[in-house]
Amino acid sequence: MAEEEAPASPAQPRGEHARSWRLLTAAAFVVVLLVLAGTATLITARYADSFRSGQVHAIAPPPPLVTLEPAILPVSSAAPIPSRDEVAAALAPLLSDPALGSLAGQISDANTGTVLWTQDPASQRIPASSVKLLTAAAALLVIPHDSRAxxxxxxxxxxxxxxxxxxxxxxxxxxxxxxxxxxxxxxxxxxxxxxxxxxxxxxxxxxxxxxxxxxxxxxxxxxxxxxxxxxxxxxxxxxxxxxxxxxxxxxxxxxxxxxxxxxxxxxxxxxxxxxxxxxxxxxxxxxxxxxxxxxPLRVRVEQAMQLSDNVLAEAIGREVAIAEGEPASFRGAARAVRSVLAEHGVAMDGVDLADTSGLSRDNALPVSVLDGLMVRAAADDDGPGEREEPTGSQQAGLLRPLLDLLPVAAGTGTLEDRFFDSAEAGAGWVRAKTGTLEGVSALTGYVVTQRGRVLTFAFISTDSNAFEARPALDALAAQLRTLPRAGE
Structure with a gap:
């Protein structure tokens, strides 16, 4: 096969045109030399004068590098608490959404435990994967967080x-x-x-x-x-x-x-x-x-919460059962989770558990239990502020990781693709555990208001289309983020 030919070189000027070309090239070269010489003379003269006068100044050093110290600042317990009337007024336009079906809910101030809003808080509802909150909390309370299977x-x-x-x-x-x-x-x-x-x-x-x-x-x-x-x-x-x-x-x-x-x-x-x-x-x-x-246990609990992983939640429930001397079975795990939380001051009235993942439709509990658990987890080390029966520092320290393990609205886990459009205000500010079964949608977690107050919440929607109820529940949680100071 013949080799590819090299491209032809540009045509060269000939005769008079060649002489004109050479003259123009020489003239341009002389002009460039004169410009360079003039520039060098000016620079030399400038710095020669500076040296003779002793006034040569060194180039100023660059400013020091800016050092950033990233930090997550704690919320202030002095941040204003929204009033009950204010919370009710903020939620009122959203509660008429038919997508919510039959709604039960409770909202509290995390620091004081004061209940700010309720709707049917004591009725037993199918909690779906909200049960994983109970399982995770019990595990964090009785199993070393670095424990491995x-x-x-x-x-x-x-x-x-x-x-x-x-x-x-x-x-x-x-x-x-x-x-x-x-x-x-x-x-x-x-x-x-x-x-x-x-x-x-x-x-x-x-x-x-x-x-x-x-x-x-x-x-x-x-x-x-x-x-x-x-x-x-x-x-x-x-x-x-x-x-x-x-x-x-x-x-x-x-x-x-x-x-x-x-x-x-x-x-x-x-x-x-x-x-x-x-x-x-x-x-x-x-x-x-x-x-x-x-x-470690803490990692596995986080995976169960973020992924809403039923198998992992059931396995962790059995670890709780073994720690409590119960059989490593569905009944033993459910009984152990319930008793651990009750022993640590979480009100468990009306809680019936058939598993520890929430997949069973035989599970039932009131939303007040879920919201109460969030308040416990958010308690200060020295107790939850003004509550009459303060939580001990040991319990608060063991439960607090539960808050960090929850999915972030519009960011991680089962909330990664939620809290957009009408619920966008809650993106990044709401952390919550989801729950979904046919006809059931649940959301339990906490939010920081725009004035820096931490509010806990638990919502369970039943007799609804679960996928239509999700954005409606998101809107409720996001609305809490927008609450202004009481009286304003």
């Missing part, structure tokens, strides 16, 4: 048999090293595999020990289709990526037998037959061959 592999009773033991880490990931995981900071199955290979233990069969949990795998009041729809997995103490078949998809269908699925994945990676995986109990004194740990 372990997954182990121990030697079986027969040669070549290994037993995978779960203690409740449902975030364990089957994703390979370096790949993203659904739950940040999750332990990996591959770490167990690496430890087993390093131990030079020959493994020909894998069993899975699920004895850490007892009772039914599905809670009363759960929709039987929720597993296939990706809202929940049958609760077992070991599973991969929350039981997801597609490990990075939030609403991926879940395995019907998540513990067996985890065991089969382990067997495959060890070169054992996945078809031979079954359920079996390990001996109490079985040698530990491999061990991994979950992220």
């Amino acid at each position: 372990e997954t182990l592999v121990v030697a079986g009773d027969e040669p070549g048999v290994a037993v995978l033991i779960g203690t409740g880490d449902v975030t364990l990931s089957g994703q390979p090293d370096g790949a993203a995981t659904y739950y940040g900071g999750a332990a990996r199955l591959d770490d167990l595999v690496a430890q087993l290979r390093d131990s030079d233990t020959e493994i020909s069969r894998v069993l899975v020990d699920t004895d850490a949990y007892t009772g039914a795998r599905l809670a009363p009041g759960w929709n039987g289709e929720s597993v296939g729809e990706g809202y929940i997995a049958p609760m077992e103490p070991v599973m991969l990526d929350g039981g997801r078949i597609e490990p990075l998809e939030p609403e991926s269908p879940r395995w019907e037998e998540p513990a067996i699925a985890a065991g089969r994945t382990l067997a495959e990676r060890l070169g054992a037959d996945p078809a031979e995986v079954g359920i079996g109990s390990a001996s109490d004194d079985a040698p530990v061959l491999a061990r991994v740990s979950s992220a």
Whole structure:
């Protein structure tokens, strides 16, 4: 193949035109030299005079760099409290929105505990995922915040048999090293595999020990289709990526037998037959061959709140049950959560729990309980200001992280795509836990008013279209942000 020709050079001037070209070029060159020489003479003369007079001045140094000290400043307890009449007047135009259906709600001043507005606060309502607030609070109160759930592999009773033991880490990931995981900071199955290979233990069969949990795998009041729809997995103490078949998809269908699925994945990676995986109990004194740990409790609670993750909330509920000496079952977890909060001064009258995620339609509670919990969490270390029965500093310190773990309006978690349009005033200022079931929409959290007062709130809308009720609830919370000083 012929090579591509180089482009022709520009045509050169010839004859008289060439001589004229050379003269013009020379003249231009002389002009440039004269200009440069003149400039140099002026500069030299200027600085020669300065040197002779001794008045040469150094160039001033640049100003010092500005140092920024970012800080989150606390709100002032002296910020004005909106009056009850003012709150009622601000909400009145919004309460007529038919999208709210049947609304129950309560709003309080976080510092004093004073109730500023109520509507049907004592009636039992289906709370949906608002239940996760109760579960998270109970966990923060009775479990060390740096506590981790372990997954182990121990030697079986027969040669070549290994037993995978779960203690409740449902975030364990089957994703390979370096790949993203659904739950940040999750332990990996591959770490167990690496430890087993390093131990030079020959493994020909894998069993899975699920004895850490007892009772039914599905809670009363759960929709039987929720597993296939990706809202929940049958609760077992070991599973991969929350039981997801597609490990990075939030609403991926879940395995019907998540513990067996985890065991089969382990067997495959060890070169054992996945078809031979079954359920079996390990001996109490079985040698530990491999061990991994979950992220700390505080991280897992945040993930449950931000993602509204039902499986993770149920697992945390069972951790509360174990801490309280209850069975690690739906009933045991629900009973433990309720008793922990009651023991720590949260009014639990009218609270009926069938699970600890809020997925069950058998759950019921008054909104006053949710708002009261927010007030407790927001209490000052020395007690909530003017309330007659102050909360102890230890409790306040343990519960306060609950406020930081809530989604931010128009920013994070389940509120990332909410609080726009008519609710835009609340964007960035409202933090709240959402709740959605068919015919139910809930929102519980707190907001800082434009004058710097922290208000807590809890709203539950029933007999409504949940997706239409969401923006209506957002508008109520956002309206609290706009409240001016009482009397103005």
